[in-house]
């Protein structure tokens with residue numbers, strides 16, 4: 232069976248430099264309330280990474296495949312996720 236990494240390799244992203252379409256609204260909520268750091272697990276593209284050093288959730292928005300999970304996955308509604316503006320974002324090679 233094909234691995235997720237192999238499938239993600241077929242996806243292309245056009246990074247909208249300086250215009251992130253995803254923002255974590257309040258890093259204090261991540262640090263103090265969210266024990267599970269759920270976004271680090273539910274995002275299929277590995278966009279989110281909790282950084283203990285900076286006490287922030289790092290967001291690699293350029294890897295987003297626009298699956299929509301973060302709109303419902305964060306139990307604190309702490310993620311603002313929009314669709315990238317026209318011409319940017321994910322491009323699917325197959326189907």
Ligand code: SF4
Nearest residue numbers: 261265268269270305
């Ligand atoms: S799931 Fe939400 S509150 Fe928890 S770490 Fe991610 S963005 Fe922060």
Ligand code: SF4
Nearest residue numbers: 274295296298299301
């Ligand atoms: S829309 Fe999907 S791929 Fe993009 S950041 Fe949210 S969970 Fe990750």
